[in-house]
Amino acid sequence: xxxxxxxxxxxxxxxxxxxxxRCHQTENHRYxxxxxxxxxxxxxxxxxSYGVKDTDKGEVSDGYSVSRSKTEDFLLTLESATSSQxxxxxxxxxxxxxxxxxNEQFFGPGTRLTVL
Amino acid sequence: GQQVMQIPQYQHVQEGxxxxxxxNSSTTLSNIQWYKQRxxxxxxxxxxxxxxxxxxxxxxLTFQFGEAKKNSSLHITATQTTDxxxxxxxxxxxxxxxxxxLIFGTGTLxxxxx
Numbered sequence: 001x002x003x004x005x006x007x008x009x010x011x012x013x014x015x016x017x018x019x020x021x022r023c024h025q026t027e028n029h030r031y032x033x034x035x036x037x038x039x040x041x042x043x044x045x046x047x048x049s050y051g052v053k054d055t056d057k058g059e060v061s062d063g064y065s066v067s068r069s070k071t072e073d074f075l076l077t078l079e080s081a082t083s084s085q086x087x088x089x090x091x092x093x094x095x096x097x098x099x100x101x102x103n104e105q106f107f108g109p110g111t112r113l114t115v116l
Numbered sequence: 117g118q119q120v121m122q123i124p125q126y127q128h129v130q131e132g133x134x135x136x137x138x139x140n141s142s143t144t145l146s147n148i149q150w151y152k153q154r155x156x157x158x159x160x161x162x163x164x165x166x167x168x169x170x171x172x173x174x175x176x177l178t179f180q181f182g183e184a185k186k187n188s189s190l191h192i193t194a195t196q197t198t199d200x201x202x203x204x205x206x207x208x209x210x211x212x213x214x215x216x217x218l219i220f221g222t223g224t225l226x227x228x229x230x
Contacts, residue, residue, distance in 0.1 A: 042204060043159065043220040058217060059209070090158060104149065104161040105218065
């Protein structure tokens with residue numbers, strides 16, 4: 001498995017509280033992604049990064065912000081968590097952008113977030 | 117918006133039976149990828165298909181990319197309990213004109229009874 005860790009692995013929080021999830025990679029890959037996984041929806045892209053301080057929105061970015069100050073770290077922040085953000089969050093990395101060849105994505109172990 | 121759908125959502129088979137999952141995109145794809153996610157695990161890349169009509173095999177798994185590059189299939193011959201999991205297809209997404217992110221299908225959960 002690629003060197004990707006996510007922290008925390010599990011978190012329970014209350015509605016309205018801020019939450020930050022961390023993704024850390026040791027592969028020096030340029031591209032990093034945050035997905036959420038919900039039953040019946042597969043994996044949906046929240047935000048992605050194509051370099052340090054370079055980020056872009058995905059399919060379901062409302063209510064989420066990201067930051068990437070170092071190649072190895074990509075942070076996902078829920079400014080004010082809501083129950084609809086209860087989900088499993090996966091970080092992924094890639095050596096190239098998603099549409100080109102050799103663009104497989106390597107996924108971290110996931111973070112299970114529950115918002116009460 | 118762009119959608120990638122998979123059928124069936126769930127399939128239960130007896131060990132030794134064959135299994136097929138189908139992936140359909142609302143738009144033409146430059147390539148398609150397949151991932152497997154074991155229960156409680158994370159998605160793991162299986163393969164990428166690029167050419168129209170392409171067929172690739174990995175042991176008991178056969179992947180096919182449609183002629184119009186809008187659909188794909190994964191066929192498993194003689195399933196084993198180790199095949200249990202959710203299989204996802206994924207194609208390049210189109211967000212605001214940029215096609216450099218993946219859209220994942222809804223996934224097919226395969227259960228194999230010994």
